[in-house]
Amino acid sequence: MYVGAAVVAAGPLSGVLAQGMAGSGSKMKFGLVTYLWGRDWDLPTVIANCEKTKVLGVELRTEHAHGVESNLNARQRRDVKKRFDDSPVTLLGPGANFAFHHADASRLRKDIEGAKEYIKLSRDCGGTGIKVKPNDLPRNVPQEKTIEQIGKSLNELGRFGADYGQQIRLEVHGACAPLPIIKKIMDVA
Secondary structure, three states: OOEEOHHOOOOOOOOHHHHHOOOOOOOHHHEEOOOOOOOOHHHHHHHHHHHHHHOOOOEEEEOOOOOOOOOOHHHHHHHHHHHHHHHOOOEEEEEEEEEOOOOOOHHHHHHHHHHHHHHHHHHHHHOOOEEEEEEEEOOOOHHHHHHHHHHHHHHHHHHHHHHHHOEEEEEEOOOOOOHHHHHHHHHHH
């Protein structure tokens, strides 16, 4: 399991953290999420910087300079996979920007279907899953209805992801971040 901490991933403490966690008997490893650090790096730079700092797991945030997006064709996806296969860096998968709180049914469906495309991308590139967000609790919708909707969306993605050997990782994010709300979402999912 990798833990991402973008703040120190490219800094002087990265090697110390990576070594310290590896020697602790923990299965947890230090990794990079390219949300802030790495957002402007192309893919070869992401991999090179991760290798240099011994940060050997990466979640590639979508819509960033590395360009690993669902519109890649089969050859491009194989190229991404090969880059990681030829490196000690593990691609965990895309950090997608999809959320499931939308009151508008068409927007909700668009995000669910978009997440499915990134599940396929992750599988094709050698990742093990995607990250999604519960995100918000719209004021004009009862909280329990939104919680149920998010949970059902995650369930649909989980079933879809299982067919591709992919995990769905839920970021604790936005108005849904309090753990009692996350627990309710996961109880539905």
